Structures are given as structure tokens and as C-alpha cells.
Amino acid sequence: MVEYSKQVIDHFMSPRNVGEIKDADGIGEVGNPTCGDMMTFYIKVKDHKLEDIKFKTFGCGAAIAVSSMVSELAMGKTLDEALSITNKDVAQKLGGLPKNKMHCSNLGADALHKAIQDYKQKNEK
Amino acid sequence: MHHTIFFDNASSTRTDARVFEKMKPFFMQKYGNPSSLHDMGQEAKDAIEEARDRGAALLGVAAQEIYFTSCGTESNNFALWGLAKSLQDKGKHIISSSIEHISILNPLKELKKQGWDYTLLPVDSFGMVNPEDLAKEIRKDTVLISIMHANNEVGTIQNLKTLAKIASEKDITFHSDGIAAAGIIPMDLKDLGVDAYSISSQQMYGPKGAGAVYVQKGHRLKPYLLGGTQERGRRAGTENVPAIVGFGEAAKLAAEEMHIHAAHITGLRDAFIKGIMDQIKNVKLNGHPQKRLPGNVHISFEYIEGESILLLLNMEGIAAASGSSCASQALKNSQVLLSMGLTPTTAQGSILFSLGKFNTMQEVDRVLEVLPAIIDKLRKMSPLYKEE
Numbered sequence: 174m175v176e177y178s179k180q181v182i183d184h185f186m187s188p189r190n191v192g193e194i195k196d197a198d199g200i201g202e203v204g205n206p207t208c209g210d211m212m213t214f215y216i217k218v219k220d221h222k223l224e225d226i227k228f229k230t231f232g233c234g235a236a237i238a239v240s241s242m243v244s245e246l247a248m249g250k251t252l253d254e255a256l257s258i259t260n261k262d263v264a265q266k267l268g269g270l271p272k273n274k275m276h277c278s279n280l281g282a283d284a285l286h287k288a289i290q291d292y293k294q295k296n297e298k
Numbered sequence: 299m300h301h302t303i304f305f306d307n308a309s310s311t312r313t314d315a316r317v318f319e320k321m322k323p324f325f326m327q328k329y330g331n332p333s334s335l336h337d338m339g340q341e342a343k344d345a346i347e348e349a350r351d352r353g354a355a356l357l358g359v360a361a362q363e364i365y366f367t368s369c370g371t372e373s374n375n376f377a378l379w380g381l382a383k384s385l386q387d388k389g390k391h392i393i394s395s396s397i398e399h400i401s402i403l404n405p406l407k408e409l410k411k412q413g414w415d416y417t418l419l420p421v422d423s424f425g426m427v428n429p430e431d432l433a434k435e436i437r438k439d440t441v442l443i444s445i446m447h448a449n450n451e452v453g454t455i456q457n458l459k460t461l462a463k464i465a466s467e468k469d470i471t472f473h474s475d476g477i478a479a480a481g482i483i484p485m486d487l488k489d490l491g492v493d494a495y496s497i498s499s500q501q502m503y504g505p506k507g508a509g510a511v512y513v514q515k516g517h518r519l520k521p522y523l524l525g526g527t528q529e530r531g532r533r534a535g536t537e538n539v540p541a542i543v544g545f546g547e548a549a550k551l552a553a554e555e556m557h558i559h560a561a562h563i564t565g566l567r568d569a570f571i572k573g574i575m576d577q578i579k580n581v582k583l584n585g586h587p588q589k590r591l592p593g594n595v596h597i598s599f600e601y602i603e604g605e606s607i608l609l610l611l612n613m614e615g616i617a618a619a620s621g622s623s624c625a626s627q628a629l630k631n632s633q634v635l636l637s638m639g640l641t642p643t644t645a646q647g648s649i650l651f652s653l654g655k656f657n658t659m660q661e662v663d664r665v666l667e668v669l670p671a672i673i674d675k676l677r678k679m680s681p682l683y684k685e686e
Contacts, residue, residue, distance in 0.1 A: 177609075185606070185609060186610075186613065188679065191678070191679050202681070206603075206642070206643035206646060206682060207642040207643060209603060209631075209646055210603075211681055211682070212681070213681040229679060229680060229681035230679055230680070230681065231601070231602065231603055231679075231680045231681055231682050232603050232606065233603055233605035233606055233609075234605055234606050234609045236603075236606075237606060237679060
């Protein structure tokens, strides 16, 4: 079925870190259901490190796999390290994504970065 | 790998074994070119003419009104271009509907670039064209109307006779895309009153590689494949003899057995719809509750996206579709569903299960066993879904 890599299928079938964090320190949302993909990331931060990450995603197989991979890559990392993860890195780690999925579905890093920005804004006040 | 449950009969069907048997000799024994004068050529020619008789009998028309093509898309292009170009001195306005297949919509766009104008009629929430809308949109320069018989996505069957009558009263040529309907539901094109009608072999348990168009005697049609005098000069090119022979056999079997299969498939369809409705919340059946194709089960699952449902079904060995397979690579929302008033989000979560004569109640039961868990798994991942 469609041209997904083994890694994409693995992360799609058994996504890591699905869910919500009730008392999240930061929340980031990208996309919208009209265009086909929407991702919400929740983070817990301790000593400038991502202590926990959870996500919820509406979208295709690629969108779910991307979300799962981002959460795995960023878990336990410092905020700066997490901010340096790019959408391209995520696609690479997944063994590549079909061309027509690169733009619409590959937004996981953006969603995570937004959650970190949200945390930073809240803590600057 | 276990046995695949094929619930995607709208995209293609399994060739009937009897059809395949009939085709076999035309590869290595009876491989003559039907245009050749020798006996092997005439043997192939006779086989094509027999297929033409059978296609004509299925549709209730005369054999000389049937033209063979290579597929459904070519049938639609052949009819639309051919009729439009032969009518251009009378006018350049075409009326069609917003739920047509892309093999109608894309030629229309191209014709527009070449100076034609077209109007797409809206549909109601069931996917039905309102005959009054058609009557209203007819202009002085309207020369051609093309409205599909049954929709390939949501299965809605139009009131074709009423629509064709409006056209004929104004002396406007009426074409219908019957690719999803032919061989599946009974029809008599003379009674329906259409001037032209497209059909395809692979939708009725025939092989891929053959389609046909009915063009009522007396209509002019400008060919676009130019060359020899095959198909009485309207479609040049050596005929795909094995596929046409198979198509003929499929048409014969459809004419004889359609009513038996329709009863079987409708039974499966209704049990499947009931099973889904009983077991899964927040679902919607799209299309017309009664006027729908026997095998069509088109469902929107709220809060989730179609491709992820298809992937998980595929992992269970179940083949289904999200919308038209011709459009599925484009990642665009179905124009058919949006025209029927579905929100883009609901349209995203829509799946077409299309049942055929080879499907069984055991297969329906098996899909009903795994589907609720698949929907539940994806909903639990979705930010749009709030558990009750």
C-alpha cells in the first residue's frame, strides 16, 4: 500500500507518546482538518529539558508517523536541542516520505517548536 | 498472506472466469488483425462483432450504435469531444453536473480553453441533480448535456429519463456517463432516451482495456484518433481483440445474471450498513438512501482521516477506497462530497466500500469485526475527538 517506508509503517501502526498532558507546560498546534492534517503537541519541562511529550494527530499515515517520530527524537532533550530538530530531520529518520506528503504532513517539528514557544512565553511573564 | 477482502469493486472488478476462458484463444491462436482480409483477420472481426451484439443487447440498442474504446475515460472523452466538436456550429455551451468523474470534468476544462463555455449543475445532499435546475440553465447556445447515470463515489442514481426528456424537448444532445451503472443495474437506453452513453468493461467483471460508447444513429461525432477506418472511422487503431471479446462475454453474463447478483449484493450492502451504524457512533451514510447502486457503502467517520483508515484496513487484508481512485493520488478533498454539502473535515474521513458479486456475507462479518477497533484507535489519536 502506497510508498511508505518500514519506519513510517512502524510508527503509524504503533505510535509512541499518543495522548494529552492535562497540566502541560506548553501546547503547540499546527495545521487544520480542512487541509487534511492537524497536530497538537503537549510538553512537560523540567530543568530546561523535555520531561514528557504527548501528541494528538488528525491525518494520514505520514502525519501520524511524523508526530510519533518527533516525540521520540525530542524526548529528554534540552529545549535548544529540541528547537534544532527540523521537519527535514524527521523525514530523514523515517526513511523518507512520499513527495506529495512532504509539505502537508511533515509538520511535526513545527508543532513541537510551537509548544516550546508557548512554554517560553508563559514563563517569561 | 491471508485472503484479501476486496471491497473496492468501484475501482475495478475481478474478471469472471468464464470471461477469461473466452478471451484466451485470442492471444495465441486467434490473433489476427480484424482489418485483415484473410481468414484469421475475419475470425477476429467476427469475434468483435459478436461482442458488439452483446454490448448492444445489454443496453437495449442496435449493434451499429456501439463503438469500442480502450477504457471508461476514453469513452467519456470520445463522446464529449466528438459530440461537442461536431455541434460547434450550432453553439458552444455544455451543461454537466458538479459530481462528474474527472474524465468528464477535465475535458470540459480543456474545451473551455478552446472557446466553449460550460455550466455545472449543483446537487442536493443526496447527490441528486434537480431537473428544474437543468431546465433553468439551458441557453440558446446549449448544444450538449452530460450527466452521469450513477455516481462512482456515493452511488447515487439520477432520474436519467426525466433529465434526458428535458434535453430532447429542446433538441439538445444528451450524453450520460454510465460506467458505474452498466452491467450492474438494468437499463434500456432507448427507454431512458439518451443520445450517447459511456460504459467500461472492468466495472462489470470484464477485463481492463475495453470500453464502449453508445451513439444513437443519426448523430454526428468528430473522431480524435485519426488513422484507419476501424469502428466505422470514428475510432482509428487496431482493436484490442481479447479485451473486447472479454467485454462482450461480460456484457452477456451481466444481461443474464444481473438481477441475481443485484439481490445478493444489496443484501450484503444493507447488512454491512446496519452493522456499521449499530457498532460505530458518529458515522454518516452518504448518497441516496434508496436510489443507490446495489454495492455502494459510502461512509463518513467523524474526527478522523480517510487514508489512515485505509492503511489500517489494508493491514487487515481489506481493500477499500477513499473517494475515486482516479483522484486519490492528488490528495484533494472529493469534489463530489463537497458538492453534496459535507464539510471538508467530514469529507476527509470518508471511505467507499464497494461490494461486488464475488463478495460474501462472511467477508462482511469479518470487516465488521475489525472496523470498530480501527475507528476507535484513530479517534483516540485525534485532537478533534472528545471521548464521551
